[in-house]
Amino acid sequence: MNVPKHWxxxxxxxxxxxGKCTKCTKILFPARLVCPFCGNKEFDKINLSGKGKxxxxxxxxxxxxxxxxxxxxxxxxxxxxxGVKVMGQITDCNxxxxxxxxxxxxxxxxxxxxxKTGMIMYSYKFVPDLGI
Amino acid sequence: xxxxxxxxxxIIKFGxxxxxxxxxxxxxxxxxxxxxxxxxxxxSVTIGCMSSGLFNGQEHxxxxxxxxxxxxxxxxxxxxxxxxxxxxxxxxxxxxxxSGISDYSLAIGxxxxxxxxxxxxxxxxxxxxxxxxxxFHGITFPGLYAxxxxxxxxxYGTTREQLAEVAVKNHQNGALNPxxxxxxxxxxxxxxxxxxIADPLRLLDCSPITDGAAxxxxxxxxxxxxxxxxxxxxxxxxxxATDTLSLNQRKDILEMVAVKKAVQNAxxxxxxxxxxxxxxEVHDCFTIAxxxxxxxxxxxxxxxxxxxxxxxxxxxxxxxxxxxxxGLKSKGHPVGATGxxxxxxxxSQLRGESGKRQINNPKVALTQNMGGSGxxxxxxxxxxx
Ligand SMILES: [Zn+2]
Numbered sequence: 001m002n003v004p005k006h007w008x009x010x011x012x013x014x015x016x017x018x019g020k021c022t023k024c025t026k027i028l029f030p031a032r033l034v035c036p037f038c039g040n041k042e043f044d045k046i047n048l049s050g051k052g053k054x055x056x057x058x059x060x061x062x063x064x065x066x067x068x069x070x071x072x073x074x075x076x077x078x079x080x081x082x083g084v085k086v087m088g089q090i091t092d093c094n095x096x097x098x099x100x101x102x103x104x105x106x107x108x109x110x111x112x113x114x115x116k117t118g119m120i121m122y123s124y125k126f127v128p129d130l131g132i
Numbered sequence: 133x134x135x136x137x138x139x140x141x142x143i144i145k146f147g148x149x150x151x152x153x154x155x156x157x158x159x160x161x162x163x164x165x166x167x168x169x170x171x172x173x174x175x176s177v178t179i180g181c182m183s184s185g186l187f188n189g190q191e192h193x194x195x196x197x198x199x200x201x202x203x204x205x206x207x208x209x210x211x212x213x214x215x216x217x218x219x220x221x222x223x224x225x226x227x228x229x230x231s232g233i234s235d236y237s238l239a240i241g242x243x244x245x246x247x248x249x250x251x252x253x254x255x256x257x258x259x260x261x262x263x264x265x266x267x268f269h270g271i272t273f274p275g276l277y278a279x280x281x282x283x284x285x286x287x288y289g290t291t292r293e294q295l296a297e298v299a300v301k302n303h304q305n306g307a308l309n310p311x312x313x314x315x316x317x318x319x320x321x322x323x324x325x326x327x328x329i330a331d332p333l334r335l336l337d338c339s340p341i342t343d344g345a346a347x348x349x350x351x352x353x354x355x356x357x358x359x360x361x362x363x364x365x366x367x368x369x370x371x372x373a374t375d376t377l378s379l380n381q382r383k384d385i386l387e388m389v390a391v392k393k394a395v396q397n398a399x400x401x402x403x404x405x406x407x408x409x410x411x412x413e414v415h416d417c418f419t420i421a422x423x424x425x426x427x428x429x430x431x432x433x434x435x436x437x438x439x440x441x442x443x444x445x446x447x448x449x450x451x452x453x454x455x456x457x458x459g460l461k462s463k464g465h466p467v468g469a470t471g472x473x474x475x476x477x478x479x480s481q482l483r484g485e486s487g488k489r490q491i492n493n494p495k496v497a498l499t500q501n502m503g504g505s506g507x508x509x510x511x512x513x514x515x516x517x
Pocket of ligand 1: 023037038040
C-alpha cells in the first residue's frame with residue numbers, strides 16, 4: 001500500500017465521516033457520489049456516532065499478511081445507531097464471551113504497520129460500550 | 133439471437149501442479165477440449181482468470197494463451213469477475229456465437245495459484261473483497277463466510293453437523309472424479325475436528341488452493357448438428373447479476389441477491405423452473421456457501437438447506453443432486469477455472485460420460501458460479517437434446 005492510498009481514506013478511518021443524502025436522508029459510509037437508494041448526487045457531510053450493536057462476527061485464526069501477529073482476533077459487522085452497517089475489528093474484550101447483539105462503540109486505534117513503507121495505519125476498532 | 137450448443141469440453145487434473153506453468157495448463161485444457169469436439173476451428177477465445185497478475189506476475193493472457201494454443205492472431209478477450217471469471221468467460225463466448233460475431237468460440241478458465249506463498253495467495257484472493265473497507269480491517273474470505281455461517285446458525289438453528297455434511301457429501305462425489313484435487317472421502321468427525329480457520333469454519337469447510345484449467349467450445353445449434361460423436365448439449369439460459377462488493381452493505385447478509393437474480397434470469401431465458409432441473413453444480417467455496425446458494429436458488433426455503441443436506445436431498449442419489457463433480461471442496465478451486473469446470477461436469481453428466489459419479493439419465497442442468505462473498509454471479513441452464 002502506498003501513502004496516498006491510506007491518506008485519502010483518513011476522514012473515514014479517523015473520524016468516521018459519512019455522507020447524508022439531502023433527498024432521501026439515508027446515510028452512506030463511505031461517502032459516495034451517487035445515492036444508491038434515490039439517485040441523488042448531493043450529500044451533507046456528517047460524523048457517525050460509532051455506537052451500535054454487533055450483528056455477526058468471527059474470530060480470525062488464520063490471518064492475512066500483516067495481521068499474523070494479532071491472531072486470534074475478532075472482526076464483525078456493527079449496525080450503528082444511524083442505520084449504517086460497518087465492518088471492523090472488535091478489541092478490548094474477551095472474545096470467548098463476545099456475543100451477537102452486544103453494544104459496541106468505535107474507538108481510534110492503531111491497525112498495523114505496512115510492510116514495505118513502514119507506515120503505521122490507524123483506524124476505528126470497536127470496543128464494548130460501557131456508557132462512559 | 134442464434135441458439136448455442138456446446139460441442140467440446142476439456143479439463144486437466146486439478147492439484148498442485150509444480151511442473152506446469154499458467155500457459156501450460158490453459159493450453160492443455162483447451163487442446164483436450166478441441167480433441168473432444170473433433171474440430172480445430174476457433175474464431176475467438178475468451179479467457180476467464182481472476183488474478184494472474186498477483187499469482188504469476190503475468191497479465192495480457194488474451195495475447196499469450198491463443199498464441200501458445202497455435203491460434204495466434206485471432207480475437208481474444210480476458211474477463212474477470214473474481215471467482216466467477218470462468219462462467220463469465222462462457223457467457224462471453226455465448227454472446228460471441230449468439231450475436232453472430234463468431235461461429236466457433238472457445239472459453240478457457242484458468243488459475244495457477246501455487247506459484248506464490250499461502251500469505252500472498254490469501255492477499256490475492258482478498259482483492260476480491262473491498263480492499264479499503266473489508267480487507268483493510270483484517271478480514272479474510274473464510275472470515276466473511278464465517279460471519280454468514282454464524283448468522284445462519286443463530287437465525288435458523290443450522291448446526292455444525294449440517295455444515296460438515298456438505299463437505300462429507302462433496303468429498304464422496306469427488307472421490308469418484310479422476311480430475312479432483314482431493315479425490316478421497318472425509319468423515320464428519322474429521323471435518324468437525326479440523327483446524328479452526330475463522331469461527332465457526334474449520335479447514336475442511338474451505339475449498340483449497342488449486343492449479344487448474346478447463347475449456348468449452350461453443351457453436352450454433354445448426355453447426356453443431358455436424359458433430360455426431362455424442363448427444364448435443366444446448367445452452368438454454370444464461371443469467372448474470374451483481375450485488376454490493378462489501379458484505380456489510382447488504383440489507384441482509386444471508387440473502388444472496390446476485391445468486392437469486394442470476395438464477396431467475398437464466399430460468400426466464402430457458403423457460404424453466406427449479407422443478408425442471410435434474411442436478412446442479414454450485415459454488416461451494418465454503419460449506420456455508422452451498423447452504424446459502426441452495427436457498428437463493430429456491431431448492432429449499434431459507435433455513436431449510438442444512439436439514440435437507442443432512443437428509444440426503446443433494447447427495448448423488450438424492451432427489452436434487454448438487455456438485456456431482458465433488459464441487460470446489462473436493463475437486464479443487466482454481467478460481468478462474470471453476471466456472472468452466474462446472475460446465476465441463478454438467479455437459480459430461482448430460483452426455484452420460486461421468487462414469488462412477490454418473491447421475492441417472494439427467495436432461496437439464498444448472499450451473500452457478502459466484503464471485504467473492506456473492507458480489508457477482510453467473511448461471512447457465514443446459515439441456516441435452
Ligand atoms: Zn438518497
